[in-house]
Amino acid sequence: MANTPEGGREIRIEEIMEFLPHRYPMLLVDRVYDVIHGKSCKGIKNVTMNEQFFGGHFPGKPVMPGVLIIEAMAQAGAVLLLTDPSNAGRIPLIGSIDNVRFSRPVVPGDQLVTEIELQWFRAMIGCFKATGFVDGQQVATMEMKFKLT
Numbered sequence: 511m512a513n514t515p516e517g518g519r520e521i522r523i524e525e526i527m528e529f530l531p532h533r534y535p536m537l538l539v540d541r542v543y544d545v546i547h548g549k550s551c552k553g554i555k556n557v558t559m560n561e562q563f564f565g566g567h568f569p570g571k572p573v574m575p576g577v578l579i580i581e582a583m584a585q586a587g588a589v590l591l592l593t594d595p596s597n598a599g600r601i602p603l604i605g606s607i608d609n610v611r612f613s614r615p616v617v618p619g620d621q622l623v624t625e626i627e628l629q630w631f632r633a634m635i636g637c638f639k640a641t642g643f644v645d646g647q648q649v650a651t652m653e654m655k656f657k658l659t
Contacts, residue, residue, distance in 0.1 A: 519593070520542070521543070521545060521589060530588060530592070532585065536581070539554070539585040539586050539624075540556050542554075542589045542590070548594065550590070551626050553586025554621060557618055557619065576610075576612050579612070579616055579622065580652055582624060583626065584640075587638045588602040591631075591658065600634075602656045602659075604655075605654075605655035607654050609653050614644070616642075620644045623642070624641070625641045625642075626640050627639045635656070636658075637655045637656070638654055639652075
């Protein structure tokens, strides 16, 4: 993990794969940066036409499925949790997803930037708020409750 100018840490794909069990085609975070333990982080998903889901969603008008936008945000949140050494080896599971809103489509060529804020965490259960952006424009928001197993 490298430090960023903002004072947080940067985690590249090789390290992300050490934290998350996901692999292609379900690994939906390419980099996590500005990691501030127990508080927040930002994730990046570079969206390309090579994504497997674009073959059927939708032919001739490729749009990233909303559920995968949510998953990309969840994975960035999982990295935030799993960078804490006391959570090493645990697997985060989604408990609930609330207040989901989509503002605009995410399409090939976009870079989805997700901002994660941990709201609370105790007894291996917690909640975070996530917002997704493309080119500085909000594309999605949600709140997610989770459990570490």
